[in-house]
Amino acid sequence: QIVLTQSPALMSASPGEKVTMTCSASSSVSYMYWYQQKPRSSPKPWIYLTSNLASGVPARFSGSGSGTSYSLTISSMEAEDAATYYCQQWSSNPPTFGGGTKLEIK
């Protein structure tokens, strides 16, 4: 199965700061998906097919990458962006999730 490694596992950012987190795949994947999860809530789809924002996701978010390296970027951190973000692939079965990046506000 394809293993997804997210880095960093924990990060903090100040309001207005640019944030980038990465997801590395053990084998090449066609596309990457990202989910946002806040405490005591279920995950929400955030980015699909690598770079498409899910409904309601602010335009300050973006996704990019190809092959084995993908990233999620926030152009200007806001307090509401504090959450854990998971990457996920389904280029081959089984679908797998990364370990998550917990993003905190400074």
Add this chain to the structure above:
Amino acid sequence: EVKLVESGGGLVQPGGSLRLSCATSGFTFTDYYMSWVRQPPGKALEWLGFIRNKANGYTTEYSASVKGRFTISRDNSQSILYLQMNTLRAEDSATYYCARAPEIYYYGSSYYYFDYWGQGTTLTVSS
């Protein structure tokens, strides 16, 4: 409005069994792959398995960690997804989510991801 509502979680002794349900509404149930994903307390998401849609014969796939112990099924007449869990272990303790997986056609190929999730139901396996 798309809704997924899980139920059936609780406290079970090691070696026991439990069936989770996911009641859905707001979409044509038979058109979609449906999946179960779990999350142990403080840990990452773990995909457990999925059941394909009508067009793909409702066949199933499972993760290695639960294959042979867990079974996914669906009642298409009532739009309910099930997860039958047998021979439960302490490490199965988690919040269990059902999730819908639409088929996305993109540049001539089909892709899937999880676009709607339930609120989760919690399983604790302990004596």
